[in-house]
Amino acid sequence: MRFTCEKSILQDGISTVQKAVTGKSTMPILNGIVLQTKGNEIILTGSDIDLSIETKVRADILEEGSIVIDAKLFGEIIRKLPNDTIHINTIENNSIEILCQKSRFSLIHMNAEDFPVLPNINENMIFSVSQRILKHMIRGTIFATAQDETRPVLTGVLFEINNKNLNLVALDGYRLALRSEELRSDNTISAVIPGKTLNEVSKILEDDDKNVNITFTPNHILFSLGETKVISRLLEGEFIKYSSIIPTEFNLKVVAKRSELLHCIERASLMAKDSNTNLIKLSIEEDNMVITSNSQLGMVREEMSIILQGQSLQIAFNSKYLIDVLKIMEEEEITMEFSSSVSPCVIKNSDINNCTYLVLPVRLLNN
Amino acid sequence: MRFTCEKSILQDGISTVQKAVTGKSTMPILNGIVLQTKGNEIILTGSDIDLSIETKVRADILEEGSIVIDAKLFGEIIRKLPNDTIHINTIENNSIEILCQKSRFSLIHMNAEDFPVLPNINENMIFSVSQRILKHMIRGTIFATAQDETRPVLTGVLFEINNKNLNLVALDGYRLALRSEELRSDNTISAVIPGKTLNEVSKILEDDDKNVNITFTPNHILFSLGETKVISRLLEGEFIKYSSIIPTEFNLKVVAKRSELLHCIERASLMAKDSNTNLIKLSIEEDNMVITSNSQLGMVREEMSIILQGQSLQIAFNSKYLIDVLKIMEEEEITMEFSSSVSPCVIKNSDINNCTYLVLPVRLLNN
Known part of the structure; x- marks a missing residue:
């Protein structure tokens, strides 16, 4: 593997996929991020199994290949390097060399083959919503998720599509939060996404009108935002029939x-x-x-x-x-x-x- | 006691004297600050014995008196009140009443007589230095104080005046920091001030050319900055003869x-x-x-x-x-x-x- 890339571009890519690296995994390889060079892009991937994030950044690829590198150390090194072109290539002893101006690092890497394969999701786009709206819907509901694990499904946020509406719902036994937006979709869907992963998703969503495309599978949800894909597993179990809880009359x-x-x-x-x-x-x-x-x-x-x-x-x-x-x-x-x-x-x-x-x-x- | 005061003025005064309230004292009264009304001023005082801070703010005093009030709660209440005139007066049951627009609080107070008396310092001004310079001198040395208590005197910063120079010195056995400034003073003084209290002093010092006047007694140092006085105890013990440590020759x-x-x-x-x-x-x-x-x-x-x-x-x-x-x-x-x-x-x-x-x-x- 051998490529050159502008420092700021590489840094942005790392910072995006790092959101999936918790540093708490028992699998050492999940403390790393995958760098795969292909065509004129580096594909970066981070994962803690529950949440996986993949993004692509433009680079001059001189030799294709893929490795896994410690996310925290690699991220800090790139962040501290001068704003200039960075050269990275694999060298002997399972290492990569990082060159930028007069700085030279060599870092042990891990093998890309040992990194878990991301769920393969067929991207028939199910629906599309502006990043800003989704960001606000998540922030407006996620605080009401249950913090304890007595009923695991309540630690997540319900994504519900029906009657041309997207509803996000969270509840914890003391309060309930529901946000709704109209949607151009005739589908009917109901899935619960872990609060923890949704929190990271909301950090990646930008406060603008660009769209995010959302695809569901029986066990996963995929958010596609331009060059970035975020895949979260879904929570199992039946969500509470929330609509029967909300009173319709009042004194x-x-x-x-x-x-x-x-x-x-x-x-x-x-x-x-x-x-x-x-x-x-x-x-x-x-x-x-x-x-x-x-x-x-x-x-x-x-x-x-x-x-x-x-x-x-x-x-x-x-x-x-x-x-x-x-x-x-x-x-x-x-x-x-x-x-x-x-x-x-x-x-x-x-x-x-x-x-x-x-x-x-x-x-x-x-x- | 009865007075009215603008919220922002009272808030600034509280925030200054609160820096001396650690909340860790075993004497409950030291979790409070003294409010004393006199003439056309409120004198506010906070202390943890090692460090005492007194400041004066302008107010309309309708009745003189003094009380001690929980620093944290009182500070939060004043901070959260609207930007308007605040009315405070003592009421029955050892309480004060706080009125601002449509908000009314009543708070239990403690007795001012139970608050420790501050050291009485005769303010013959010993020397005077700009707040900005002193602030930078403190920041430029305090990081090198010892963090462990094996030699307590090294947890402080040496203030040394001699040969028309003010020297601040800190050292911890691995490194030494010395900052010097010329001073219009013929005195010779050497005193060690606890790093902990000096850190709070540096927060009160402003980044401008206003002067701070400094007075020493055998056991205390007094910093006078306009309406605010900061008194810190000194550390006992002999400071290391630092000048013999600094090499004068080099290869x-x-x-x-x-x-x-x-x-x-x-x-x-x-x-x-x-x-x-x-x-x-x-x-x-x-x-x-x-x-x-x-x-x-x-x-x-x-x-x-x-x-x-x-x-x-x-x-x-x-x-x-x-x-x-x-x-x-x-x-x-x-x-x-x-x-x-x-x-x-x-x-x-x-x-x-x-x-x-x-x-x-x-x-x-x-x-």
Whole structure:
């Protein structure tokens, strides 16, 4: 193998595929990335089996070949080299030589044949969505995935396509997050993608209108973004029938300014932290919401104007769950729908109907 | 106690004195800061005994008094309040009330009488130096303090005034850092200030030409910066006679570009990391320096142009110690003075004679 490549181009490629290298694998070869030279490209691949990332960068290939090289060390070396052309070629003793200006490294490599083969996915494109939209949909749901493994399927995010809609859903028993977007697709699909791999996918997605193409197989999902392919395994098991959880009726509806409510709850939660329960109480009456919390250190009372339709209500929440939702929402005006002090609260945008958040209240002893 | 104060002004004051609150004290009252209202000012004080910080902020005082309030909680509350006037007054049950727009907090306070009295320092100003210069002198030496407590006095930085010079010195047995500045003072002083407290002092010092006045007592040092006073205890014990350690003669002298040398050593140290010794070898010959390192993973060779006066030399170092020095120096051209492969290397600026760094080499088996 022998090639030359601009430092910045090679560095970008390494940084993309490194996102799949966890450094925690028991298989030493998975601490490496594959460099394969072919035509006028280097194909770089990183994998931790659950997640695999492959990308292509342009280079002058003088001799084709493929090797596996330690991802962390190789990445750091390339990053620290001057901004100039880098020459890389295999030498004796299972090593590669890296030359750039007056720097010369020789590094032991591993054999590409020992690297696990990526799942072969037939790319009949199933659907296509803008990178920005998908990135925001992932960020807007992933925080609600379960953190413990009691029900493994809940550590993932449900990708559901039906009725020309793409829905992403996560829930953990205390709250639910649902984001929807219209889609030009007549397919019906339902698959659960691990939160951990989806988090890496969201880092690769750019905040622009370029498309990402998504293909499903029975066990994998493939995201194709230009020269980069991301393959994640799917989680097994049946996802909870989430639509039956979301209440469709309510007794009172509150319209509020999102950032004002967020700041009030953040301040109230300062007192709630002390007792580790994060407990805050909302008292909704006429055009006013009063938020209170207290602990051994003192008490807090916040008040804000709202628009109320329906009767008054007193209800308590774990402030963390409300803060998570209010921070991730993007529109400035939101609605909150309540039925009783022991029923879930449903939070939506006022204008755009693309998200639904559900938070369970905390039942107080005197309710 | 009763006052009103602009949020941003109060927040700045809290953030200054909070630097003395470690939250690790066994005395619960030291988790608090003192608020004392007097005249048209609030005097805020934080202390962990070793380090005390007092600052004054302008406020409308409606009733004088003093209390101690939990630093972390109070600081977070003020930070999260809207940018507006804050009203604070004591209420029943040993509490204070904090009002800002529609937010109302009540917080338990502690008694100011229980707060340790700060050392009373007679402010005959001993000397005065610009904040920027002192900040850079501290940053330029503090990294070389000893991290272990075997010789406690070495965990501090020596402040030495003599011959119209201020010298700051730190050393840990492997390297020494000395920064000097001319000073308009005929005093002779030598005192050692704990690295930990000096680190907080450097955060308060601003990067400008305003002066800081410094006063010594037998057990304390006082830094006065405008409305803020910082008092640190001194470390007991005799500091090492550092001047006898610094070689005054040398057999070869290298002039090198600092950032080029730094980058070469940083790259070379990537290979050195693997074996945990950080060992790099310098081979100096004619107008060339070759830096090499190797480990089980491979080897690296870096080469750079230098100006050499004197004979050639091979010498080895712990790369971390050289990197620390080269990162903190500010001039672009440096000199390195060597005597032999087992004698210390002395690093200075080429132009400005305000710093001297000494690094011990690593003795190789074949030396």
